[in-house]
Amino acid sequence: MTYSQAVLNGDRLALARLLTQVENNTPEGRAALIELFPHTGKAHLIGVTGAPGTGKSTLVNQLALLYRKVKDWRVAIVAVDPSSPFTGGAVLGDRVRMRDLSGDSEVFIRSMATRGSLGGLAQSTANMVQVFDAAGFDVVIIETVGAGQSEVDVARLAHTTLVVEAPGFGDDIQAIKAGILEIADILVINKADRPGVDNTEKVLKSMLELAHPTERVFRHHGSTMRTPFDQTKGEPAPKQDSSSALMWIPPIQRTVSIESKGIVELAEAIARHVAHLHQNGGWVLRERTRLEVELEALMLEALWNQFLEKVPQAQYESLLDKIVQRNISPWEAVEKLLKGRSK
Numbered sequence: 001m002t003y004s005q006a007v008l009n010g011d012r013l014a015l016a017r018l019l020t021q022v023e024n025n026t027p028e029g030r031a032a033l034i035e036l037f038p039h040t041g042k043a044h045l046i047g048v049t050g051a052p053g054t055g056k057s058t059l060v061n062q063l064a065l066l067y068r069k070v071k072d073w074r075v076a077i078v079a080v081d082p083s084s085p086f087t088g089g090a091v092l093g094d095r096v097r098m099r100d101l102s103g104d105s106e107v108f109i110r111s112m113a114t115r116g117s118l119g120g121l122a123q124s125t126a127n128m129v130q131v132f133d134a135a136g137f138d139v140v141i142i143e144t145v146g147a148g149q150s151e152v153d154v155a156r157l158a159h160t161t162l163v164v165e166a167p168g169f170g171d172d173i174q175a176i177k178a179g180i181l182e183i184a185d186i187l188v189i190n191k192a193d194r195p196g197v198d199n200t201e202k203v204l205k206s207m208l209e210l211a212h213p214t215e216r217v218f219r220h221h222g223s224t225m226r227t228p229f230d231q232t233k234g235e236p237a238p239k240q241d242s243s244s245a246l247m248w249i250p251p252i253q254r255t256v257s258i259e260s261k262g263i264v265e266l267a268e269a270i271a272r273h274v275a276h277l278h279q280n281g282g283w284v285l286r287e288r289t290r291l292e293v294e295l296e297a298l299m300l301e302a303l304w305n306q307f308l309e310k311v312p313q314a315q316y317e318s319l320l321d322k323i324v325q326r327n328i329s330p331w332e333a334v335e336k337l338l339k340g341r342s343k
Contacts, residue, residue, distance in 0.1 A: 003028065004035035007135050012105070015135055019110055022127045033127055036134035041287065043076075043133040044274060047158030049144045054166040055190040059257040059266075060143050064101055066263050073138035077101075077109045078128055080144045108132070126157055126294050155183035156293045159286055160273050162266075164188045165204070167196035181207050184250045186269050192254035192262065204252055248276050311337060 003021065006014030021029030046063075048056050060077060067073045101107045110128060125142065132140045144154050155161045163184035181187075187208075189200055251269050255262035277283040308316075319333040328336075 002032065002035070004032040004134075007032070007036065007131065008039065010136070012108070015108065015131070018131055019128055022131060023112055023124045025124060029127070033130060036131060039134040040130050041133065043129075043137055043140050044160070045129060045133075045158045046139060046141045046270065047144070047154035047161040048141060048164060049154050049161065050164030050188075051166075052145065054164045055257050056143050056164050059162075059164060059188065059190055059255060059263075060141050061101060062255075062257045062260050062263045063267065064107060064139075064141065066267055067139055068101075068104060068107060070267075071138075074106045074136060075101075075108075076132035076135075076137040076140045077107070078125060078132070078140065078142045079109065079111045080125060080142065108137070125153075126290075129157065152183060156290055159277060159283065160270055161185045162188050162270075164190050165200060166191040167194040167200045181250075185248065185273050186266070187250050187252045188266060189252065189254045190257055193256045193259075197254065201252055201254070208250060208252075248273065248282075307337075 001009075003014055003018040007018055018029065018032055022033065023029075048060055050056055057079070060079075064075045064077060067075050101109065112125065112128065129140050129142065142154055142158060161183055163181070163186075165187065166189065181204075187204055189197060189204070251272075253262060253266045253269050255266055257263065274283075277286065316337070319328070319336060322328045323330055323333055
């Protein structure tokens with residue numbers, strides 16, 4: 001029996017072994033991905049990102065527990081950890097923090113290393129998510145290290161992106177520097193029992209007002225009227241153009257995950273976002289965008305490998321030396337390499 005058949009039959013051991021094959025990009029792993037792809041497209045992908053120390057892992061733990069106890073859903077968690085400086089493998093801190101989920105056969109936690117990727121997400125994360133999707137998990141939660149570009153990567157991968165903040169982190173909002181408010185579907189203020197939570201929420205709301213139209217302004221009997229949209233409820237708000245499509249305003253949800261406070265309300269906000277995506281066609285659009293990004297990444301990798309096979313290493317090194325010496329520009333070098341390959 002192949003890996004893919006065993007995974008479709010619910011074999012957890014086969015699933016674990018296949019995930020290793022996929023992470024290592026082996027021929028067996030790629031063959032299984034091809035066989036499993038027709039069985040994907042059913043899971044809800046939730047991205048969880050934010051600054052380190054905001055309690056993302058505890059939040060994911062509580063959210064997964066709620067989905068198991070209340071919804072009886074199968075939950076997979078991909079915890080993208082910083083690479084170990086000694087082994088290059090994943091630091092398994094997330095598994096320690098998620099021990100409440102251990103022993104549940106319907107929960108699968110996989111830690112994986114970023115492998116030094118500046119983007120924070122390993123290239124194989126999308127493939128791992130596809131394996132869990134095909135294996136029949138209802139929800140796949142992807143938790144990232146929250147280091148720069150990874151927030152954008154997870155937004156492309158997930159249907160619903162949670163950006164987690166916490167009060168008292170020096171700067172008013174760590175997320176603002178990375179620009180991740182633009183990719184947040186739901187903003188979570190975790191550790192909301194700490195001092196400064198009101199100020200954190202105030203700053204987040206002011207940033208949202210700049211990024212999204214949070215009120216509709218119109219004239220009524222010569223007076224200016226404003227109709228606000230409550231961000232805490234995650235209400236769809238009309239765009240300020242002539243389009244009839246509705247835009248989602250990210251709600252702000254307070255949680256104290258270590259005490260399980262606000263988790264039910266967070267799950268309700270996620271459910272409202274899913275309903276909104278299905279209502280306005282956003283689900284299909286995000287699926288298409290996600291697969292388009294994956295296709296482009298695979299194409300770039302394949303074309304680059306193909307190019308290196310056909311261009312002599314000596315020629316490549318010679319042009320690189322000329323660039324270093326400022327004899328030619330990188331653009332001229334690319335043109336020469338492409339012309340040489342076409343001949």
